[in-house]
Amino acid sequence: xxxxxxxxxxxxxxxxxxxxxxxxxxxxxxxxxxxxxxxxxxxxxxxxxxxxxxxxxxxxxxxxxxxxxxxxxxxxxxxxxxxxxxxxxxxxxxxxxxxxxxxxxxxxxxxxxxxxxxxxxxxxxxxxxxxxxxxxxxxxxxxxxxxxxxxxxxxxxxxxxxxxxxxxxxxxxxxxxxxxxxxxxxxxxxxxxxxxxxxxxxxxxxxxxxxxxxxxxxxxxxxxxxxxxxxxxxxxxxxxxxxxxxxxxxxxxxxxxxxxxxxxxxxxxxxxxxxxxxxxxxxxxxxxxxxxxxxxxxxxxxxxxxxxxxxxxxxxxxxxxxxxxxxxxxxxxxxxxxxxxxxxxxxxxxxxxxxxxxxxxxxxxxxxxxxxxxxxxxxxxxxxxxxxxxxxxxxxxxxx
Numbered sequence: 001x002x003x004x005x006x007x008x009x010x011x012x013x014x015x016x017x018x019x020x021x022x023x024x025x026x027x028x029x030x031x032x033x034x035x036x037x038x039x040x041x042x043x044x045x046x047x048x049x050x051x052x053x054x055x056x057x058x059x060x061x062x063x064x065x066x067x068x069x070x071x072x073x074x075x076x077x078x079x080x081x082x083x084x085x086x087x088x089x090x091x092x093x094x095x096x097x098x099x100x101x102x103x104x105x106x107x108x109x110x111x112x113x114x115x116x117x118x119x120x121x122x123x124x125x126x127x128x129x130x131x132x133x134x135x136x137x138x139x140x141x142x143x144x145x146x147x148x149x150x151x152x153x154x155x156x157x158x159x160x161x162x163x164x165x166x167x168x169x170x171x172x173x174x175x176x177x178x179x180x181x182x183x184x185x186x187x188x189x190x191x192x193x194x195x196x197x198x199x200x201x202x203x204x205x206x207x208x209x210x211x212x213x214x215x216x217x218x219x220x221x222x223x224x225x226x227x228x229x230x231x232x233x234x235x236x237x238x239x240x241x242x243x244x245x246x247x248x249x250x251x252x253x254x255x256x257x258x259x260x261x262x263x264x265x266x267x268x269x270x271x272x273x274x275x276x277x278x279x280x281x282x283x284x285x286x287x288x289x290x291x292x293x294x295x296x297x298x299x300x301x302x303x304x305x306x307x308x309x310x311x312x313x314x315x316x317x318x319x320x321x322x323x324x325x326x327x328x329x330x331x332x333x334x335x336x337x338x339x340x341x342x343x344x345x346x347x348x349x350x351x352x353x354x355x356x357x358x359x360x361x362x363x364x365x366x367x368x369x370x371x372x373x374x375x376x377x378x379x380x381x382x383x384x385x386x387x388x389x390x391x392x393x394x395x396x397x398x399x400x
Contacts, residue, residue, distance in 0.1 A: 063106075063173075069180065080377065209236060209307075229269060250278070364378055
């Protein structure tokens, strides 16, 4: 499975992945998922929001156990973020069949669409729509960097956007969702454990900062006469690092758009996107407020107009304690030493769905902690340990 999936959407120059939602690479990944489902005799379906499901048992029976993740990527992302969870889900099902497990609840493997938000700027679009956290109206308004709307992109990929919207009937049939994911940090590497259990996801969001100045000639305009929004943006980037460091949080300006974007032109507009995350809501609010205050102070001094728009936000997610404890009990019964329980600053579909259904997560060790990069990695032995842990969990939840 890993070998077949590896070349899909991989850039020959960067060696990173560009599996953006509703593109040719995404279509290839979806075809791979369908082939994996059908080769195992699973019933494949695509829901109203474009998410893929592979069912063992009656999807309408209720109290189903679902596992999976996503196959899309950030720009030049790594091979493991998302796909490891999908590949491991199919591998765990294979392991359970090898064991001769008898399923007493329906089981499904899923691929949630557009988890990374790389194309349209909003993370977890597929799961947000399903859970009713994103309205169809707002989804229709999403555009990529070339101005293509989400509905137009979906139509081009063969999916009808008229069906977008909440799917409470589907969620009502799910009794538990367990997502396996490569750890995006080094906690497991430092503790020496191949697998861990998630406790919570930090609150996090994305804010767009629009700095508007005055376009002018870079070679003839005196420094004193300039209204250069790039300088104000630069001060804001430094303020973000300072505020996050003081609060023990995270803040990153990782995307920027400049107009007119000429080497010899002073910009008229600099648009930067802030990603900020913190252990708790109060800390996150303090950090973002501090960054915005610093930006407005700098903008006022330089004669720059500033607008700040919150584009997405996810509050703190405490995974359901009962399901989390059940995972720990099942894995301990298999003779393992107690697995570490750790939080994460990364968002996941499991976090979005946690407000509607019981969810839990397993993490697989990442020896370098690097993620969202071609250097992202996990050892084969650790991946196998993750598959076996997931198989034990699914057996404990869905089998007699």
